[in-house]
Amino acid sequence: MEKIFERLEKVRKNSPLVHHITNYVTATDCADITKNFGASPVMADAKEEVQEMVALADALVINIGTINTFTFESMKLAGVAANKKGIPVVLDVCGAGSTTFRNEKCRELMKTFRIEVIKGNISEIATIAGFNIKTKGVDASAVEVDKYNLAKKLAEELSAVVVITGAEDVVSNGQDIYSIKNGTNIMGRIVGTGCMAASVIGTFCAVDEDYAMAAASALVCYEIAGENAEKTSDGPGTFKTGLLDKISSLSEISVNKMKKIEKIG
Amino acid sequence: MEKIFERLEKVRKNSPLVHHITNYVTATDCADITKNFGASPVMADAKEEVQEMVALADALVINIGTINTFTFESMKLAGVAANKKGIPVVLDVCGAGSTTFRNEKCRELMKTFRIEVIKGNISEIATIAGFNIKTKGVDASAVEVDKYNLAKKLAEELSAVVVITGAEDVVSNGQDIYSIKNGTNIMGRIVGTGCMAASVIGTFCAVDEDYAMAAASALVCYEIAGENAEKTSDGPGTFKTGLLDKISSLSEISVNKMKKIEKIG
Amino acid sequence: MEKIFERLEKVRKNSPLVHHITNYVTATDCADITKNFGASPVMADAKEEVQEMVALADALVINIGTINTFTFESMKLAGVAANKKGIPVVLDVCGAGSTTFRNEKCRELMKTFRIEVIKGNISEIATIAGFNIKTKGVDASAVEVDKYNLAKKLAEELSAVVVITGAEDVVSNGQDIYSIKNGTNIMGRIVGTGCMAASVIGTFCAVDEDYAMAAASALVCYEIAGENAEKTSDGPGTFKTGLLDKISSLSEISVNKMKKIEKIG
Numbered sequence: 001m002e003k004i005f006e007r008l009e010k011v012r013k014n015s016p017l018v019h020h021i022t023n024y025v026t027a028t029d030c031a032d033i034t035k036n037f038g039a040s041p042v043m044a045d046a047k048e049e050v051q052e053m054v055a056l057a058d059a060l061v062i063n064i065g066t067i068n069t070f071t072f073e074s075m076k077l078a079g080v081a082a083n084k085k086g087i088p089v090v091l092d093v094c095g096a097g098s099t100t101f102r103n104e105k106c107r108e109l110m111k112t113f114r115i116e117v118i119k120g121n122i123s124e125i126a127t128i129a130g131f132n133i134k135t136k137g138v139d140a141s142a143v144e145v146d147k148y149n150l151a152k153k154l155a156e157e158l159s160a161v162v163v164i165t166g167a168e169d170v171v172s173n174g175q176d177i178y179s180i181k182n183g184t185n186i187m188g189r190i191v192g193t194g195c196m197a198a199s200v201i202g203t204f205c206a207v208d209e210d211y212a213m214a215a216a217s218a219l220v221c222y223e224i225a226g227e228n229a230e231k232t233s234d235g236p237g238t239f240k241t242g243l244l245d246k247i248s249s250l251s252e253i254s255v256n257k258m259k260k261i262e263k264i265g
Numbered sequence: 266m267e268k269i270f271e272r273l274e275k276v277r278k279n280s281p282l283v284h285h286i287t288n289y290v291t292a293t294d295c296a297d298i299t300k301n302f303g304a305s306p307v308m309a310d311a312k313e314e315v316q317e318m319v320a321l322a323d324a325l326v327i328n329i330g331t332i333n334t335f336t337f338e339s340m341k342l343a344g345v346a347a348n349k350k351g352i353p354v355v356l357d358v359c360g361a362g363s364t365t366f367r368n369e370k371c372r373e374l375m376k377t378f379r380i381e382v383i384k385g386n387i388s389e390i391a392t393i394a395g396f397n398i399k400t401k402g403v404d405a406s407a408v409e410v411d412k413y414n415l416a417k418k419l420a421e422e423l424s425a426v427v428v429i430t431g432a433e434d435v436v437s438n439g440q441d442i443y444s445i446k447n448g449t450n451i452m453g454r455i456v457g458t459g460c461m462a463a464s465v466i467g468t469f470c471a472v473d474e475d476y477a478m479a480a481a482s483a484l485v486c487y488e489i490a491g492e493n494a495e496k497t498s499d500g501p502g503t504f505k506t507g508l509l510d511k512i513s514s515l516s517e518i519s520v521n522k523m524k525k526i527e528k529i530g
Numbered sequence: 531m532e533k534i535f536e537r538l539e540k541v542r543k544n545s546p547l548v549h550h551i552t553n554y555v556t557a558t559d560c561a562d563i564t565k566n567f568g569a570s571p572v573m574a575d576a577k578e579e580v581q582e583m584v585a586l587a588d589a590l591v592i593n594i595g596t597i598n599t600f601t602f603e604s605m606k607l608a609g610v611a612a613n614k615k616g617i618p619v620v621l622d623v624c625g626a627g628s629t630t631f632r633n634e635k636c637r638e639l640m641k642t643f644r645i646e647v648i649k650g651n652i653s654e655i656a657t658i659a660g661f662n663i664k665t666k667g668v669d670a671s672a673v674e675v676d677k678y679n680l681a682k683k684l685a686e687e688l689s690a691v692v693v694i695t696g697a698e699d700v701v702s703n704g705q706d707i708y709s710i711k712n713g714t715n716i717m718g719r720i721v722g723t724g725c726m727a728a729s730v731i732g733t734f735c736a737v738d739e740d741y742a743m744a745a746a747s748a749l750v751c752y753e754i755a756g757e758n759a760e761k762t763s764d765g766p767g768t769f770k771t772g773l774l775d776k777i778s779s780l781s782e783i784s785v786n787k788m789k790k791i792e793k794i795g
Binding site for chain 1: 288289290291293294330331332333334360363364365366367399401402403404454455456457498499500501502503505506
């Protein structure tokens, strides 16, 4: 059973606190989307307080988009604290594959604490899986790889849910593979849609221990809102504004009508 | 006399420079709203330049939303420089009550320089007043306390204007207590409305030495714009965009018709 | 020949990677506008990775809006790497003239690496040219100066293209002087329009070695989108959203009908 709308309702009812250590480019977008889903976002990143903030939180989202040596230390402390508390950690490997620094920091984070969900575009996730790839800054490069297999194998190896975002999203927990084909092309042409996806995944994982289904359900809801927003938008500006509108008005009918989690393997 | 619209007109005419040391999550929102009120926002936070920037400014807004040890040093230098110049300092105790670091840093700031207005939600302000409370990240927790009394007593103790934001805002200078009931529920469901309120308060205090009435008038104007924005919005996305629109079009009629500063005590 | 639309089409076709080291207030706006022009923005600023990120990029945009000693080091490394790779560097001297720190850091940057385009408002550029001026934070102060001559002389001195933005933009490469009168007053009343202009200039320079014409064409396209956005906006909020819409829908007809690069000298 998918129970996508039930999951959304649980987010709205529980209003989980989702702590972020993220980049300053899309921080507003990530906070907005988390709030619009009915949760409560917070974005502290000083090493002196992240552990205590995590102790209040229901999920931790880490995004390496503008990582530096200071926030790296905070990420490690926050991750360990999240493990200790038993709340899920979502790692958005934003820009992995573009620089050595980013690749190394990702690896060090994954060695330092347990990650429940790792999320990226195809070239970011392929980098994490050990392929020698160049990501174009924070946008995906073309990668010749079977993404179903990539997600499943990496999930197995990491004992974590792997999410590969794109026109088709792939989610795997190492056993099952799910495909989500909701969404619209315009989401790929807008800054922050990838980062927001990680926030939404963190928000759903905060209230649901089946992290693969939580992540897949998060993407479905988020992307259905995107489909709805496209209908009333005149371009990327009004689309982003509309996306925030449509999230708070997601109804059972729209979610159930359009849900498209397909089990691939 | 309330003279709310006169105060707004004075902001528009004088276009004060409002220096901010704030968080990176809502910095854009704060800059936007300050500018839309007709003022000029600036957001420098390097310790090497904040004193000189404050020397140009007409008000200083400090928000501890993503405070760290570097910006803390800059906040102290900026606050002292503002005191020296005689311009008002507004402190938004964003997230006070969530971590020890935040609570301590607030206390240290308040010991280092004089604050003209302190602003927070009910659990943030209760924390500052010494109650042992947990704020949910940056969102208010329920607090059983008489907020009129809390505002008045804390204002007296700190010799500063205290602003408690919420569905009903309370403003006190330690003698008088004002209540503002403008605004709309959606403002509580959007990221940045609290931070923006502090920017607007700073903007009004920049041109008016009656800081209690300036703060109350700022909230009335801001929240009337919110009421106007709600009428044309389809959700939180278009609401935020509309809010920015409605600020620049605030007219004497709308402000005077709807103003609701009520003297409580 | 102006070939403005051809330049826009080249941006859209090549989708250059535009690396930014910029401020956290308008970073989202800058990323959004760069993406909407069809390019790929990235905003890393850790000194450990900027050189490698620049090595992937087609242009580098540096904005000193919230510069500090850490990002200053990264800016120097990035600028030198950009020179080495031969990609254009656009320097937005945001807030020059407001503090000694900013003025000195600008000078040091310009000594450390070669700049292809320097961009600012009238008081920022006059500061760089050695006039003793106070910029009002990041907003222009009135300056009594012949801006055509200022642009030309400074361009000659720096061997760089100089762009002075305002109701009339002036662009000079030290030989020719161009005037652009597109745009609308509302662009001056909105946060981030100046920073976004630098991003757009960097985006056009990424695909075109005639930096003066690339900069001028960038401004024309950006400002025509602004004119189009004004027609459908109700104020500064919907204007900014509309601006992002209108960039992706810029057509040959609208660009050619309205282009207004005038050769002054």
